Amino acid sequence: MAARSPRRPAAPPTAPKSAQLSLFEPPPAPAIEGPVLLLPKLGLPYTLGRSRRRTIGFSVSTKGLRVTAPRWVSLSDIEGVLRTKSDWILRKWHEVQGREQRLAALRIDWQDGAELPYLGQALRLRLGAGRSARWDAGEGDAAPSLWLPLPAEATELQWREAVQAWLQAQARVWFAPRLAHFAERAGVAVPKLRLSGAHTRWGSASSRGVVSLNWRLMHFEPAVIDYVIAHEVAHLREMNHSPRFWAVVASLMPGYETQREALRDALVPPI
Incomplete structure (x- = not known):
């Protein structure tokens, strides 16, 4: 999801329901x-x-x-x-x-030693002991590692499910304080956070004060994640993509255009 510019909300401007940030907008499929x-x-x-x-x-x-x-x-x-x-x-x-x-x-070769992007850097997957996943920052030039409690004969599905569960847990830890940060800057109540696994949206915001964020954002650099969060928080003030909306985004994250362009061209691993 190539990611393109956000689409306008489906609801009319007088009674907006939600606003969404697209991963991509596939062309219509004619008969x-x-x-x-x-x-x-x-x-x-x-x-x-x-x-x-x-x-x-x-x-x-x-x-x-x-x-x-x-x-x-x-x-x-x-x-x-x-x-x-x-x-x-x-x-x-x-x-x-x-x-x-x-x-x-x-594409990831799901086995010990495979790598995937995490917060903009390579993260090496390793087989580990214990009952829970463990993250290791690495030393020197060594890539950070994620030790997963999987059997030596773990299947591709087991690897994928373990990595996905860990990324989702990290997403909640990462998103919540950044959501509160931008809500305070925007002068709005801290919205309720929901994790999304959609393959077509990076995020969405509801007029009822709920922000959904795609856990796959954890693959990207923190600045890109901040742009998506700032984008959705801005919708709590302007449920549209008018000049007023983009002014709110700019006030929350000056220079957001660089991160928006990075997101438009972004590709994520098929997890």
Whole structure:
């Protein structure tokens, strides 16, 4: 979740219900009709969907190019438009391929010695004794380690569940004081904290004073986490994304733009 700019709340401005910060906003999935065609200039497969829309739309994914066109537009006209847009399509295709390569590099080999990002740094997973997980800061150039009480023959599922449980516990410890800090700066009551495991949202804020934060934020540097928390606290003052809202965010976290850009391009390990 590439992360893009937050979407506006679904409720009307006069009675807002919640505001959410997106991991990503996938393109709409039109009904696919007809054969899979080939774009000659790029050798890139594409599928064609027909809809009631008035213009021709494009979306590029790992499966290739998806084209959505009005029912009355001919195939030859569609391919003519594709040829004029081929440079843009090729650039987007390269971006998708690059993103897939970055995701592949983040995949974790669930065993003793594997690494994953934690607060912006590498964290090494180790098999440990005892009944609870233990974090070791490491010495010198050694990476911090997380010792997990797992059997030597632990399965991938056991590793994943143990790491997820530890990250969620750390998220509560980390988020709560930062939430209180920004609430005090914003002049609002400290909201109730809820952990989220959503794959499409970094966070959300309710007009009832509840802030949900994704525990996967623990992969990122503290400044990025602070931006998401400040963003959601700002919604307790402005349940929208108006200039007034962004002014509140800036008052809570000057220079937030850098962290917002980092979040937009962020990828997290598939845990």
